[in-house]
Amino acid sequence: MQQNIETTEKPELVIETRNLNIFYNDFRAVSNVNMSVKRHRITAIIGPSGCGKTTLLRSFNRMNELVPGSHAEGEVIFDGQNLYDPMVDPVEVRYRIGMVFQIANPFPKSIYENIAWGARIHGYRGRMDGLVESCLRQAALWDEVKDKLNQSGLALSGGQQQRLCIARALAVQPEVILMDEPASALDPIATLKIEELIQELKKNYTIVIVTHNMQQAARVSDYTAMMMLSDAQRAGTVIEYNETNIIFTRPQDKRTEDYVTGRFG
Amino acid sequence: MGEAIIQSLLFLSGFFSIFTTVGIVYELGKEALLFFQMPEISLLETVTSTRWQPHTGDFGIxxxxxxxxxxxxxxxxxxxxxxxxxxxxxxxxxxxxxxxxxxxxxxxxxxxxxxxxxxxxxxxxxxxxxxxxxxxxxxxxxxxxxxxxxxxxxxxxxxxxxxxxxxxxxxxxxxxxxxxxxxxxxxxxxxxxxxxxxxxxxxxxxxxxxxxxxxxxxxxxxxxxxxxxxxxxxxxxxxxxxxxxxxxxxxxxxxxxxxxxxxxxxxxxxxxxxxxxxxxxxxxxxxxxxx
CATH class of the missing domain: 1.10.3720.10 (MetI-like)
Incomplete structure (x- = not known):
């Protein structure tokens, strides 16, 4: 069963999927997804393990196709353009839709260079020092690293590394940032910092976050998409999509209710 | 006990390659020393001369x-x-x-x-x-x-x-x-x-x-x-x-x-x-x- 939410709210759509299916060779991992992402809002994708949350997220900036044998059918509309149109360059897509990964993966370069690299490859011509500082400030990391910008990014703690990765994503000035369980490998205090940061970032960016932590989805997101394996096809699909408080207080699908109240999953 | 045997075997194989290298250098060095002890050879000429013609006695490397x-x-x-x-x-x-x-x-x-x-x-x-x-x-x-x-x-x-x-x-x-x-x-x-x-x-x-x-x-x-x-x-x-x-x-x-x-x-x-x-x-x- 599909939930096609008629959007009557004011926020403008940034990403909209139309009958999106994602395959790994013959295996259909994600089936028939219709959902949208709204500008300057945080959209969470929740659901049990293995239901295709990460696959769906990675299809939003065509990171999926780096996996050999994967392909998508259907459309992902971004800025009025289908991202899967043959004319679209995936490099350009990833430039405008950035990504933060589950395990922090800073480059084995200096903290400064981690930020500067992305800007440089896209031909940034402004003052690099200023950009580095502003990205680190936006990622709430500046005060902790301002005296050691030449140290390796890998010398930082796990939570700091993840904030460095967020700062690095900001440096190329994307419109949307996709976050794949960005706090799942972190302790509660580092997690809290990341969550505060995400809240702060939504003023300027649109964020889609995958999480298996329902409290996290409830705390940070404005909209929530609930995914689950559909019984018929064994492929993941979005069974319910709505404002986060509705998903968590008055879900319309029994399976969503069971999941968010912790009866399984 | 078994660990100790394996460890010493591994050490021996490592030692063997070092020993071989040392042996080669020793043998080369010994014979090279004989070369410089020969009356017609001078170390100075060897490292400065740009002629190497053994039959005329020129040994510049x-x-x-x-x-x-x-x-x-x-x-x-x-x-x-x-x-x-x-x-x-x-x-x-x-x-x-x-x-x-x-x-x-x-x-x-x-x-x-x-x-x-x-x-x-x-x-x-x-x-x-x-x-x-x-x-x-x-x-x-x-x-x-x-x-x-x-x-x-x-x-x-x-x-x-x-x-x-x-x-x-x-x-x-x-x-x-x-x-x-x-x-x-x-x-x-x-x-x-x-x-x-x-x-x-x-x-x-x-x-x-x-x-x-x-x-x-x-x-x-x-x-x-x-x-x-x-x-x-x-x-x-x-x-x-x-x-x-x-x-x-x-x-x-x-x-x-x-x-x-x-x-x-x-x-x-x-x-x-x-x-x-x-x-x-x-x-x-x-x-x-x-x-």
């Missing part, structure tokens, strides 16, 4: 050293960029099908006997160079074609080791770069390559050692007879080529020629060692540690 360095440099000039380019292609661009097709070809290239390469240099590369650059520019025996063919020989070695190093770089680093809208080339050259530099340095070191020590190609194609020149299109004998030529046939024990071989062997050893140390220093400055 420079003509042999320069030709060794020139053939090696030509070889590395070919092998390093080409080998790295192929390694980057195989690790970052090639589909599994292209890889399974290309890797065996490279292995065949690495398995060709060096004597065959030597005659390939003499009967194919030399005429090619002569037809391009002119017969008066390129000698029949010349360092250039020996070096070029040596580069082809060393390339698969560098490719294979460099590809291992590139493939060992975690996928997550590539994803990070792609996720920022980096192209494949930017990712390969600016993220993966610097992270793999320590493994690539090992490939470079092995390549240089192979080039300096390579014998058959230079013996066949680079020219017979020491010649102090920096022109790669002239013929000049390398250290290894010289050892091969004079040690063939009836070399009597404790003659000058006999003792000079050991001195040259020791010299070769130190050239390789010096180049190894230099490459390691060089790489350490630029590598990016990802673990």
């Amino acid at each position: 420079w003509p042999l050293v320069t030709s060794t360095l020139i053939t090696s440099a030509v070889a590395m000039l070919i092998a390093l960029p080409l080998g790295l380019a192929v390694a980057i292609y195989l690790s970052e661009y090639a589909t599994p099908r292209a890889r399974s097709f290309l890797k065996p070809i490279l292995e065949v290239l690495a398995g060709i006997p060096t004597i065959v390469y030597g005659y390939f240099a003499l009967s194919f590369m030399t005429p090619l160079l002569r037809s391009i650059l002119g017969r008066d520019v390129v000698d029949i025996y010349n360092m250039g074609s020996a070096g070029l063919v040596m580069g082809i020989l060393i390339m698969p070695l560098i490719t294979s080791m460099a590809e291992d190093a590139l493939s060992a770089v975690p996928r997550s680093l590539r994803e990070a770069a792609y996720g920022m809208g980096a192209t494949r080339l930017e990712t390969a050259l600016q993220v993966v390559l610097p992270a793999a530099l320590s493994g690539i340095s090992a490939a470079i070191i092995v390549g240089i050692s192979r080039a300096v020590g390579e014998t058959m190609i230079v013996a066949v194609a680079a020219g017979a007879g020491p010649n102090f020149t920096f022109n790669p299109f002239k013929g000049a004998e390398t250290i290894t080529g010289h050892i091969v030529r004079i040690s063939g046939g009836d070399l009597s024990y404790d003659s000058v020629d006999y003792n000079s071989i050991f001195f040259l062997g020791l010299l070769l050893f130190f050239i390789t060692l010096a180049l190894n140390i230099f490459s390691q220093r060089f790489v350490r400055r630029f590598r990016e540690v990802y673990e």
Whole structure:
């Protein structure tokens, strides 16, 4: 069963999927997804393990196709353009839709260079020092690293590394940032910092976050998409999509209710 | 108990390789010392003179050293960029099908006997160079074609080791770069390559050692007879080529020629060692540690 939410709210759509299916060779991992992402809002994708949350997220900036044998059918509309149109360059897509990964993966370069690299490859011509500082400030990391910008990014703690990765994503000035369980490998205090940061970032960016932590989805997101394996096809699909408080207080699908109240999953 | 036995066995195998190296250096050093104790040899002349003609009593090492360095440099000039380019292609661009097709070809290239390469240099590369650059520019025996063919020989070695190093770089680093809208080339050259530099340095070191020590190609194609020149299109004998030529046939024990071989062997050893140390220093400055 599909939930096609008629959007009557004011926020403008940034990403909209139309009958999106994602395959790994013959295996259909994600089936028939219709959902949208709204500008300057945080959209969470929740659901049990293995239901295709990460696959769906990675299809939003065509990171999926780096996996050999994967392909998508259907459309992902971004800025009025289908991202899967043959004319679209995936490099350009990833430039405008950035990504933060589950395990922090800073480059084995200096903290400064981690930020500067992305800007440089896209031909940034402004003052690099200023950009580095502003990205680190936006990622709430500046005060902790301002005296050691030449140290390796890998010398930082796990939570700091993840904030460095967020700062690095900001440096190329994307419109949307996709976050794949960005706090799942972190302790509660580092997690809290990341969550505060995400809240702060939504003023300027649109964020889609995958999480298996329902409290996290409830705390940070404005909209929530609930995914689950559909019984018929064994492929993941979005069974319910709505404002986060509705998903968590008055879900319309029994399976969503069971999941968010912790009866399984 | 079992652990202790295994540990000592492993220690012994490690010790064995060190012992062998020490033994070789000792033997070379002992005989080289005999060389310098001979009345007609002076150390000063050996390290300053640019003439090596044993039959006239001239023992200046420079003509042999320069030709060794020139053939090696030509070889590395070919092998390093080409080998790295192929390694980057195989690790970052090639589909599994292209890889399974290309890797065996490279292995065949690495398995060709060096004597065959030597005659390939003499009967194919030399005429090619002569037809391009002119017969008066390129000698029949010349360092250039020996070096070029040596580069082809060393390339698969560098490719294979460099590809291992590139493939060992975690996928997550590539994803990070792609996720920022980096192209494949930017990712390969600016993220993966610097992270793999320590493994690539090992490939470079092995390549240089192979080039300096390579014998058959230079013996066949680079020219017979020491010649102090920096022109790669002239013929000049390398250290290894010289050892091969004079040690063939009836070399009597404790003659000058006999003792000079050991001195040259020791010299070769130190050239390789010096180049190894230099490459390691060089790489350490630029590598990016990802673990």
